[in-house]
Amino acid sequence: MTMGTERDNYWTRPNRRFARRTFIAGAGSLAAGLAISACGGGDDDDSTGETPTGQGTPSGQQTQPGATTAATPKKGGTLRIGSSIYPSTFEHMAYAGLTGDGRVYNQLLKLETGQKLVGDLAEKWEVPDPTTYVFQLRKGVKFQNLAPVNGRELTAEDVVYTVERARKQEFLTRQLWTALDTIVATDPYTVKVTLKQPFAPMLFHFGTSVMGVLAREVVEQFGDLKDPKSRIGTGPFMLTEARRDEALIYKANPDYFEAGLPYLDGVEITIIPDRLGRTVALRSGQVDVLTRNAGISDMGEATRGTDDIEVGISIAENVTGFGFQHPFEPFKDLRVRQAVSFAVDRQEWVRAAGGSDEGGKVIGFVHPFEDPYALSEEETGKLQRLDLAEAKKLMEAAGYADGFELSTMSSSADTAGLDALAVIQQQLAKINIKVKPDPNDFATYVRRLGTKQFDSYFNGWPTILDPGQNFNGNLTTNSPQNYWNANVPELDAMNAKQLVETDPDVRAGLIQDMERWNYKNPVCIPAYALGGWTAWQKYVKDYDHARPGNAAGWQDQLVWLDK
Known part of the structure; x- marks a missing residue:
């Protein structure tokens, strides 16, 4: 039997995470270098729950987790955040990014910086055997004092209801619970989970923000959560x-179960689609925080001529890449997919999207921070090699020496991705593939992605939680997020093995083999994790800023204003 209030062995520690490194730069030190961390993707982080995206620190540069201070926190004030994206849906179980709203909801567990799982609604948990989990809930936790729940106490039945709802066919969250056999409330404060078989990522699924615990009567009153x-x-x-x-306006919950929190009276998120407009809003004092901007080319604009703004740099958690519809020609032919992989220079994508070679990191499906699950940089470089001669040879063998036209869907909100897509146009033109960018507003992009109404697309995959989940959640044949309709029985078999493997070292080898397989048999083409910057007023x-994207904003309860 294992027990814990945070991960302390394999079953409460599904993978061995890196120690994230971040730094804060003032106006005079922005050019010093980058530091490793993790955050959301695209142009923004998790400010609206919509995202799901280096170099080492320079010699002598102090590393810190964020805008921290040893001073006694002050109560009051409203944190004003500038963000680029309004939620595409409030029905978070149907959202393609599989993130929820950490300001409003709690899960059984939650993610801290460093992807560490700790108790949230669960005060403690135990794993008596590899297929059984028992969670003990905090007592006295109340729903917010709003109709129809009116501040009633949360119970184990609410947890059971939430998970059972997430398993429904209409929700993307169903993919999280394929290994679940039963979930029952054995008393008002105890939840017992039984699996069909061992499932390595299970605890992470209880910690993802999309599994914020719901009240049955809320769904019954509204019909859904839109x-x-x-x-x-x-x-x-x-x-x-x-x-x-x-805008999104939040007010502090006076009945929150964490004593003394939140410090803030509220949070106001203002939607400012224009990237330059967000920077202007920060410099003029209209907002206190500018959430993550992809790339670093315009980072200096936030602090130019002022000592009142700080900047944190981070590398995205998610994977940006290029995917195609498999059932139709030409991508039905493996040789065409291989040709595309050989024809692209992924480092050029980083330069275009990130503003420089340091603006991101070329990666595979397993994030390089996921040691020991990721392949070495040396092996990754060989598998991702640029080989135009081989690409042309494959195109000719497939009968496409003269190429074809290709519509590539993207999100217009991801301006960095659009810059990279322009480079892809140039690269694939060398093997006679004529790429036609098809940018969409974010809501349309999410809808088309979910309904698979595209020929190809260039954007990110959801935030990483478990090292095997980018395969299990995106590449396998029956995954709801198999947007490219791939039929990959060989990869399915490899995935089935890694999901039930209880030895971390053996599992790491299986996941590495899956990475190698995808390079040789591209289901889609992973490209990079983008660097980006977040800026805030010094009084924040x-x-x-290195908060996990999937945490979806719960850390705002710890923020306070020194003014």
């Missing part, structure tokens, strides 16, 4: 107003 008014949980903030494409304290 109405912002249905966003009612147990979290530190209450969503009190949502103005489409304009304890703002952790």
Whole structure:
């Protein structure tokens, strides 16, 4: 039997994570270098729950987790955040990024910086055997005092209801629970989970923000969770107003179970689609925090001529890449997919999207931070090699020496990705593939992605939680996020083995083999994890810019304003 309040062995520590490194730069030290960390993807981090995206620190550069201070936190004030994206849906179980709202909801477990799982609604848990998990809930946790729950106490039945709802066919969250046999409330504060077989990523699924615990009566009243008014949980903030494409307004939950938290009276997220406009809003004092901007080329604009703004740099957690529809020609032919892989220079994508060679990192499906699961940089470089002669040879063998036209869908909100897509156009033109970019507003992009209405697409995959999940969740034949309709029985068999493997070292080898397989038989083409920057006014304290994207904002309860 194993027990814990955080991960302390294989079953409560599904993988061995890196120690994230980040740094804060003032106006005079932005050019010093980059530091490793992790954050969301695209142009923004998790400010609206919509994302799911280096170099070592320079000699002598102090590393810190964020805007931290040893001073006593002050109560009051509203944190004003500038973000680029309004939520595409409030029905978070149907959202392609599989992230929820950490300001409103709590899960059984939660992610801290460094991808460490700790208790949230679960005070403790035990794993008596590899297929059984028992969670003991905190007592006295109340739902927010809003109709129809009106501040009633949360119980184990609410956890059971949430998981059972997530297993429904209409929700993307169903992929998280394929190994689940039963989940029952054995008493008002105990949840017992039984699996069909050992499942290595299971604890991470209880910690993902998309599994924020719901009240049955909220769903029964609203029918679904598409109405912002249905966003009612147990979290530190209450969503009190949502103005489409304009703003999200949160107020502190006075009945929050963490004593003394949140420090803030509220959080206001202003939607500013224009990248330069967000920077102007920060410099003019209209917002306190500018959430993650992809790339580093314009980072200096935030602090130019001022000592009142700090900047944190991070590398995205998610994977940006190039995917295609498999059932149709030409990508039905493996040789065409292989040709595309040989024809692209992924480092040029990083330069275009990130502003320099240091603006991101070329990666595979397993993030390089996922040691020991990731392949070495040397092996990755060989597998990702640029070989135009081989690419042309494969195109000719497949009958496409003269090439073809290819519509490539992307999100217009991902300006860095659009820059990389322009480079892809140039690269694939060398093997006579004429790429036609097809940018969409974010809501349309998510809808088309989920309904598989595209020929190819270039963007990111959801935030990494477990090292095998980018395969299990995106590449396998029956995954709801197999957007490219790939039929890959060989990879399915490899994936089935890694999911049930209880030895971390053996599992690492299986996942590495899956990475090698995808390079030789491209289901799609992973490209890079993008660097990016977050900026905040110096009076904003304890703002952790390296927060995991999937944490979806719960850390705002720890932020305070020194003014």
